Structure formats: structure tokens, C-alpha cells
Amino acid sequence: MYRFLLLITLLCPVFMRAQNLDEQLRTVEAELEALDAQKATLNERLGGLKMQRIQRDLKAIGLPSEDYIMHSAMALQYAEKYEQAAWVAHIILPDVTTGNVGRTNDFRPDPLVETGTAVEADYFLKYLQPDSTYEFDGFGYDRGHLAPSADFRWSEKALSESYYYSNMSPQVADFNREAWAELEALLRGYLYENPGVQLYVVTGPVLEEGLPVIERSVNKVAIPERYFKVALDLDNGRGIGFIMPNEKISYPLESFAVPIDQVEAVTGLDFFHQLPDDQEATLEQALDKSAWLPELAGGDVEPLFPPGLPPNYFNTVQCRQYMGKGEEINVCGTVVSTRYSRSGNLWLNIDKRFPNQIFSVFIRKKDLPNFSYDPQLVLANKKVCFSGKVENFSGTPTMNIHFEEAINIGVPAK
Incomplete structure (x- = not known):
């Protein structure tokens, strides 16, 4: 009995310490849960x-018209006649570089548009199948975001609201998923290159009389032929505009970049009109493409303007249509980069450098003695025309030049 009591006496503090440790663990866990709840509340308040x-x-800088709807993080004017927004204004915050909210795909009518917006049946029909899947009957156009959802990935609420049909416009699939998506990514990328900046962005279709409509859509949604986007960086005092056709695009984005006032002339809208007149005029008239397009800052150039070339002379974008055709043509552009391969062959990239090259010239090592000059040194940064057949080299239009006579430094007059 004595030994038993002694054992209890010895073990009791151990049990008490174990019990106390469990209580401490539960206490800390409860405190962490309380902190998580507090953090969630603060994050919600911060987002608000x-x-x-x-x-x-948005109001302070000046919206394009007085008749607008304000959502949580974007404003828009709905054009009932065309069943889409005339414009959508939003701000890309620095938070876009760290935001991680994913696509919601919760397309739905905009409850704030009193006349009603477009609906799903304006873009496609779907039929429930016996196996609980849907069969889709599309009308041939994407539901193209005007203010892109990814610009709001810092807020679940703001991102979800970007799926209102008031923010959708019928876009050709190859346009929406390629050039338009590239433009959207370009502006988000601008914030990575310019930390702490916020971009004021206004986007919309160019709405004009006589636009075709999606005939099978219930609301006869108009199909724009062109879209615009303007962006303003007040911190660095620069702006840019884009006007792009609603079609598959071969030309690089810089070919569609224009001063903001040119977009105003096309659309009839007045952007950022609350800024002081002098500041507004300076920002909207000036355009430094290289400040917005990193490739241009690195040495790339725009393809030559086609109407300025003589007959049978083509720029580096146009030449793609002759790739593999076996027809001899003249291709003109600026030599922006050169390199010798390990085997001694010379590569010239025209207008765009690797890995974004759109047209390349190849001179084999065995053909270099046919030149009275070193092509790498003489042709670098020159406007040059090349004569020959355009071949397909891993998807890039490429011309194999054998003789000096196939190269003309400078572009002939039209």
C-alpha cells in the first residue's frame, strides 16, 4: 500500500504536467484560429x-461620360442598342503582381443595368444530356472581357463582377485568345517593370451604325469590327492607346499603338478630362512606345508600313503568306540581331530578335566568300531588302541567301 501511494505521489506531477501541456496546446490553437479570423476580417476590410x-x-481622373454604372472596382456605360458596354474603366493595382484569385467563370447578367444586359443565349445554347453533361451549340464568338478578369485577381468580389455580361463583347476566337490576350498581359506586365504604379485603363468596342449582329442571339448583340484600349500611368507621366481589328492578327502589338487622342478621335470619347488641361494634352498627344513595349526598348522595331513598299516588296509579317510557296519575292525590314552558329553559318533576325523573331535570313558558311563584305558587320541595324524564296524553318519564315546580289541595303522608293 505504501509503495502504491508513493507511486501515485511520484506520477501525479507528471500527469498534471501532461494535462497542462495539452491545455497550452489547445490555448495556442484557439489563439491561432482567432488570429486567422481576425486576419480574414481585416483582409475583407482592406479589399473594401x-x-x-x-x-x-476613377471619378477624380474623369470618366468618359456622366451616364455610368459603378461596380466595386470598375465603371461602365452600357449601350443598350448594341447590347454591350460602350466603355469599361478600371484600375490595375500593384496588387495584381501578387494576387492569386483564379477565374470564376460565373458569367451572369449585370443586375445594375436597368434595361437588362446580354445573356448566355446571346453567345451559345447548351442542352443537358442524359449523362448530365452539356452539349454546346456555339454562335462563333467568344465572350470577350473588356476589363479582363485577371486584372482583378487581388479580389474575389471584383474578379467575379468582371463576369457580368455588361463587360462582355463578341470577339473572334483567334483575336480574343491571342492578340487581345497579349495586350491584356502586356499592361499587367507593365506593373512588374514599374513596381508601385497603378494604371488607369479604359476599354471598349468601337460602336458604329450598321454593325452586324449575332443573328441567332436572343438580343441581337452587335459584333464590333474594332476595339480600343487606353492606359495612363500618372506616376511616370505617360499614356498609350490601342485600336485593333476584331480578327486574327499577324502584326505585333506595337503596330496598333497610337496616342490616346487618336483613340478619342475614333471613338468620340473624352478620356481623363478631369486632369488639368495642359497635363491632359501632354499625356494624350505624346507616345513613347518603347516605354510600354519592352521588346522595342531592347532593340526590336516595327515592321515596315506595307503601302510604303514597291510592288512585289513585302514586310516581315506579309512574307509569311509566301512561306513554302516556292515563289521568289523581296522581303524588307531592319536587321536587329545577328549571330554566327557554331558551324560558322550566319543568322540575321529582321525586325524582331530571338526568341520573338518573325523573319530570319540564313547565310551558309560556304556562301560567305560570295560577299565582298562581312554581312554581320555591314548589315547590323540597317534597313535591308532580301530577294529569294521564303521557307519554313521551325515555324519561322526564313530565307537562305547565297549571293551578295540578293541583298539590297536600303528600301527602294515606291
Whole structure:
């Protein structure tokens, strides 16, 4: 009995310490849960404040018209006649570089548009199958975002609202998924290159009389032939505009970049009109493409303007249509990069450098003695025309030049 009591006496503190340790663990876990709840509350409050600031800043800089609808993080004017927005304004915050909210795909009518917006049946029909899947009957156009959802990936609410049909416009699939998506990514990428900046962006279709409509759509949604986008960086004092056709695009984005006032002339809209007149005029008239397009800053150039070339002379974009045809043509552009391969062959990239090359020239090592000069040194940074057949080299239009006579430094007059 004595030994038993002694054992209990010895073990009791151990049990008490174990019990105390369990209580401490539960206490810390409860405190962490409380902190998580507090963090969630603060994050929700922070998101609300950011959206209030966006609304304030959009109004302060000047929206294109007085008749608009304000959502949590974007404003828009709905054009009932065309069943889509005339414009959508939003701000790309620095938070886009760290945001991780994914696509919601919750397309739905905009509850704030009193006349009603487009609906799903304006873009496609779907039929429930016996196996609970859907069969889709598309009308041939994507539901193209005007203000892209990825610009709001810092807020679940703001991103979800970007799926209102008031923010959709019928876009050719190859346009929406390629050039338009590239433009959207370009502006988000601008914030990576310019940390802490916020971009004011206004986007819309160019709405004109006589536009065709999606005939099978229930609301006869108009199909724009062109779209615009303008962006303004107040911190660095620069702006840019784009006007792009609603079609598959071969030319690089810089070919569609214009001063903001040119977009105003096309659309009849007045952007950023609350800025002081002098500041507004300077920002909207000037255009430094290289400040917005990193490739241009690195040495790339725009393809030559086709109407300025003589007959049977083509720029580096046009030459793709002759790739593999076996027809001899003249291709003109600027030699922006050169390199010798390990085997001694010379490569020239025209207008765009690797890995974005759109046309390359190849001179084999065995053909280099046919030149009275070193092509790498003489042709670098020159406007040059090459004569020959355009072949397909791993998807890039490429011309194999054998003789000096096939190269003309400078572009002939039209």
C-alpha cells in the first residue's frame, strides 16, 4: 500500500504536467484560429477600402461620360442598342503582381443595368444530356472581357463582377485568345517593370451604325469590327492607346499603338478630362512606345508600313503568306540581331530578335566568300531588302541567301 501511494505521489506531477501541456496546446490553437479570423476580417476590410479608392480615383481622373454604372472596382456605360458596354474603366493595382484569385467563370447578367444586359443565349445554347453533361451549340464568338478578369485577381468580389455580361463583347476566337490576350498581359506586365504604379485603363468596342449582329442571339448583340484600349500611368507621366481589328492578327502589338487622342478621335470619347488641361494634352498627344513595349526598348522595331513598299516588296509579317510557296519575292525590314552558329553559318533576325523573331535570313558558311563584305558587320541595324524564296524553318519564315546580289541595303522608293 505504501509503495502504491508513493507511486501515485511520484506520477501525479507528471500527469498534471501532461494535462497542462495539452491545455497550452489547445490555448495556442484557439489563439491561432482567432488570429486567422481576425486576419480574414481585416483582409475583407482592406479589399473594401481598395475598391472605394478605385471608385474615388476613377471619378477624380474623369470618366468618359456622366451616364455610368459603378461596380466595386470598375465603371461602365452600357449601350443598350448594341447590347454591350460602350466603355469599361478600371484600375490595375500593384496588387495584381501578387494576387492569386483564379477565374470564376460565373458569367451572369449585370443586375445594375436597368434595361437588362446580354445573356448566355446571346453567345451559345447548351442542352443537358442524359449523362448530365452539356452539349454546346456555339454562335462563333467568344465572350470577350473588356476589363479582363485577371486584372482583378487581388479580389474575389471584383474578379467575379468582371463576369457580368455588361463587360462582355463578341470577339473572334483567334483575336480574343491571342492578340487581345497579349495586350491584356502586356499592361499587367507593365506593373512588374514599374513596381508601385497603378494604371488607369479604359476599354471598349468601337460602336458604329450598321454593325452586324449575332443573328441567332436572343438580343441581337452587335459584333464590333474594332476595339480600343487606353492606359495612363500618372506616376511616370505617360499614356498609350490601342485600336485593333476584331480578327486574327499577324502584326505585333506595337503596330496598333497610337496616342490616346487618336483613340478619342475614333471613338468620340473624352478620356481623363478631369486632369488639368495642359497635363491632359501632354499625356494624350505624346507616345513613347518603347516605354510600354519592352521588346522595342531592347532593340526590336516595327515592321515596315506595307503601302510604303514597291510592288512585289513585302514586310516581315506579309512574307509569311509566301512561306513554302516556292515563289521568289523581296522581303524588307531592319536587321536587329545577328549571330554566327557554331558551324560558322550566319543568322540575321529582321525586325524582331530571338526568341520573338518573325523573319530570319540564313547565310551558309560556304556562301560567305560570295560577299565582298562581312554581312554581320555591314548589315547590323540597317534597313535591308532580301530577294529569294521564303521557307519554313521551325515555324519561322526564313530565307537562305547565297549571293551578295540578293541583298539590297536600303528600301527602294515606291
